[in-house]
Amino acid sequence: MDRRTFMTGAAAVTAGISAPFLSLGRAAAQSNAKYFSGVTTDGEYKFKSTNFAAVDKRWQRQMVKYFSSEPEGTVVIDTNHHYLYWIWENNTALRYGVGVGREGFQWFGRANIARRARWPRWVPPEEMKLRQPSLPDAVEGGPNNPLGPRALYLHTPEGDTGYRVHGTTAPWSIGTDASSGCIRMFNEDAIDLYRRCPNGTAVLVLEHIAERA
Secondary structure, eight states: OOHHHHHHHHHTSOTTOOSOOOOOOHHHHHHHGGGEEEEEEETTEEEEEEOGGGSOGGGSOEEEEOOOSSOTTOEEEETTTTEEEEEOSSSEEEEEEOBEEOTTSOOOEEEEEEEEEESOOBOOOHHHHHHOTTOOSOBOSSTTSTTTTEEEEEEETTEEEEEEEEOOSOGGGTTSEEESSSEEOOHHHHHHHHHHOOTTOEEEEESSGGGGO
């Protein structure tokens, strides 16, 4: 994947694009209620805990056998199969299920985690607001923020890519092509990855890496 291909994909959505601001009807909210169970306290906020009993086991965090030439500690994201791998030793990895960008909003390439945030503030870019005029100008950090409790900001040497790895208010979207380009995780997994990946962590996003792994 050369720089031009990466930047072309990045141009599909401008800097700052992330999870859509979700507004569910009553029927959809009732249908998705099974994905929540109890409440988790995280710092000054509380959020609905994910009911992993309702989640397909393939999207749940687990150690797997994984062969990669990337060094230990690298984050590898397989958007085609909706997995994020944190490379471990001895050809293993900690695998997380993720939601990825819809067709036309996907991107692939190399980046680094340049910044990490707890309960990040979300500011939808102007291009997204043009598509969805009802979006607010900003959403402060908290349980209703579409970025969830953690966000990891991906940069290249050229600067901010506009893409993030973050939590979600919609756990049913994990394992699907649902976002506007960013990589979303279960909130519990976003917190777990945040703890493991310091600033500077290398991130590789490939479309079909699972078929070669």
